[in-house]
Amino acid sequence: MRLLMLGGTEFAGRAITEDALARGWEVTVFHRGRHDPPTGAVSLHGDRAEPGGLKALGEGEWDAAVDTWSGAPSAVRDAARLLADRVGRHVYISSRSVYPFPTAPGLGEDAPVVDGSADAGEVEYPQAKRGGELAATGAFGDRALLARVGLIIGRYENIGRLPWWLTRMARGGKVLAPGPRNHGLQYVDVRDLAAWTLDAIEQGLGGPYNLAGPVDHTTMGEFLQACADVTGNKAELVWADPESILAAGIEPWMDLPVWLQPGEVYDTMMRADVTRALDSGLRSRPIQDTVADTWEWLRSIGGQAPHRPDRPKLGLDPEKEREFLAHTESGEVAEPRRNSAS
Template sequence: MKLLMLGGTEFVGRAITESALSRGWEVTVLHRGHHPAPPGVTALRGDRTADDGLAALTPGGGRGDAGTWDLAVDTWSGAPSAVRDAARLLSGRVGHYTYISSRSVYDHPAPAGLPEDGPLVSGASPDATGDLPYALAKRGGELAVLDAFGKRALLARAGLILGPGENIGRLPWWLTRIARGGRVLAPGPREAALQYIDVRDLAAWVLRAAEDGLHGPYNLVGPPGHATMGELLDACAHATGSRAELCWTDPEPILAAGVEPWTDLPVWLPPGELYDTIHAGNVDKALAAGLTCRPVTETVTDTWHWLMSLGGTAPRRPDRPQVGLDPRTEERLLAGPVTGHAMGTGESARSRPSPS
């Protein structure tokens, strides 16, 4: 297989590129040059926000010919017009086009169990330029790909993505916080089911799906309850060797203190509408199409090893807000009555109920 990766030097794009290389595929990466491309690829330079950003993909634009590929994968999350331009340029030279979209394209709030035919955000356009809300940008990108490729287009609507290479900072924040030790504010309920996908499992499924010629939308995230909040934080303690005390606290005092779920306390959401939207999506279609998900302990441990290889500081995308709880806020909450169950890391996660 010949893969054209639009991006390919960070997190999702890099994981897909490395997965393709491990299969012996021939990989071409078009990127801006902000980060080195993985060894073994044909690297082309291009800034898709510039007028000539796709010049390297045109005849005589750096390849010596027009170039053809079996598959293109596009992770773009900016203005949909960039996706439109790439898809139109490649429609006659690429067999299959996969767009890494997002479950954010569903009309908010998305109820628990919503499948791929649920209502979508309105007002999206494949021709839109400039800064857009994330949901509109991703839906506009979907429309652009569908317009150019039709039934040769796969829309991978990803949910929460974790794993080595994460440049948002969610799992790296929990790892570094728990590694620091002491009393750690652990947002309850401990048994709350999480829905996420390891970036390497996402990459493997995307490439298999392209080989199989799958098309249309797929919710691409692990099944709800593949891990719980408790299992995630226990895995962080185990991976880092920390003796931190996880102080499980009910949502009410956390929210009353002005703590923002998802950003101040990454991954965590209290029960309610947003929790159902993020952590309770329907993934039957992807599971039936071969999606498999590795254990949370593997995701967490491998992310910690990757983080340590960088000296403990993870890269962060400049277009995403910083995540993590202010230490002073954590201290104030821990100084008050903890309304959940506080425990050390010696208490096994296996002793508590697992969601079905």
């Protein structure tokens, strides 16, 4: 198979590129040259946000193209139109954000989506991803596959979610653990995302797929316990209820990455119907595997994860965490139990 990766040097794009190379595919990576692609890939340089930035894609044929772009939809449109007659299938890595908020739990791919335009410039993230979908389908029709991904975690993460938790656990001491500890955590390991994407290309799949593991695949407790275990059991998890966390001005998802309190946001992000993806072959490895692999990668690069400059820094301020734990009255936080997720 000949694969063209539009952005294959970071996070999801890099994982897809590495998996394709491991399968013996011929991989061409179109990128801006800020990071080297995996060894074995052919590089084409260009900045699609600049006039003439797609010049390097003027020639060549591929069996499939994968586009991870999350900026202006017009950039997806221009690339897709340029490639439509020379590429067999198109995969656009989209997002569950294309569904309007709030989304009722259990809705599938036929749920309503936000308005978007393939011709749009810089717009808000949901509209950008929906516009990207329309750009892909406008050029490729039923040869376009839309991967509506939810929470992605794993090696190469440049957002700061799982790496922040691993770094925090490695620092040790009392760690604020946001409850409920038995709350399901719906996510996809970036390696499982990559494997499914390439399998889907081989199967000739098209249309939208909600791409994440089952709702009950793991829990917040199991996730944090895995982070504590793999970093050497230096952390003492102190579980707190959502109400006390929110009352202290601690923000879900931003201060405490991955975590969402029960309610509309949680239902929208963590309770998608992913039956279609599972039936098509999506496999979800254990959370312990995801955490251990990410920690191994993090240590291999010196412990400091890369960070996308267009995304905010995540993570709870250490002083704010200490203050919360020190001033929480008995009953608002469960009795601390060293490394216990039960």
